Amino acid sequence: AQSVTQPDIHITVSEGASLELRCNYSYGATPYLFWYVQSPGQGLQLLLKYFSGDTLVQGIKGFEAEFKRSQSSFNLRKPSVHWSDAAEYFCAVGISNFGNEKLTFGTGTRLTIIP
Amino acid sequence: EAEVAQSPRYKITEKSQAVAFWCDPISGHATLYWYRQILGQGPELLVQFQDESVVDDSQLPKDRFSAERLKGVDSTLKIQPAELGDSAMYLCASSFKGHEQFFGPGTRLTVL
Numbered sequence: 001a002q003s004v005t006q007p008d009i010h011i012t013v014s015e016g017a018s019l020e021l022r023c024n025y026s027y028g029a030t031p032y033l034f035w036y037v038q039s040p041g042q043g044l045q046l047l048l049k050y051f052s053g054d055t056l057v058q059g060i061k062g063f064e065a066e067f068k069r070s071q072s073s074f075n076l077r078k079p080s081v082h083w084s085d086a087a088e089y090f091c092a093v094g095i096s097n098f099g100n101e102k103l104t105f106g107t108g109t110r111l112t113i114i115p
Numbered sequence: 116e117a118e119v120a121q122s123p124r125y126k127i128t129e130k131s132q133a134v135a136f137w138c139d140p141i142s143g144h145a146t147l148y149w150y151r152q153i154l155g156q157g158p159e160l161l162v163q164f165q166d167e168s169v170v171d172d173s174q175l176p177k178d179r180f181s182a183e184r185l186k187g188v189d190s191t192l193k194i195q196p197a198e199l200g201d202s203a204m205y206l207c208a209s210s211f212k213g214h215e216q217f218f219g220p221g222t223r224l225t226v227l
Contacts, residue, residue, distance in 0.1 A: 004157075036218075043119070043206055043218035044158070090157050101216065102171065105157025 002027040002093045006106035013081050014114050021076040021109050023091030032094035032101060033074040035065055038108075039087045047089075050074065061085070086113045117141040119219035121207050127225045133195035136222045140189070140209030148216060149182055149192050150206040158206055164190060197226045 048059025
């Protein structure tokens, strides 16, 4: 069965500093990988996704992620964070389930931004 | 921009009571998902519909949870009776023949 590990429960970053959130997955085949962001009390918004091809994926809000098969990782990065980036970030692996994706989520990383 | 609608946004109930949550997916999205998100964890799939049919309810506690999507559009998730451990955020998502799932704002359930 597939699984996702987000080793950092909570990260604090200064506004304007760079950010990297870690994600490791376990899946036997080539995975579909996703990063979602969740603001307090809200649903999830898709930041970016990887299906195949270029291993560096660009997303919304200036985020990018790099798929590294050898490390089973899909880390999320942003060169300069803004206060509005404070939220919970979830990495997910998807497998085809009756023609659609069945997502397995990690436990999330809470991002705090300090001035 | 089309969005997934959910109601109510917040629900407080006492244990042993019945509760129901409603979801209206994005128009044209044939696939609908219900997730449960316990505080501090990622969402966990409870049930997946393709049109009006359940295609995956392997993680749905069927002794107390039920879900329906009678006309293949909106959906209702019910819990009867509610237990303290059911306190969580219940998220609905929809997708159209593909990989991207669009999530609603969720219903925050508190069981006292």
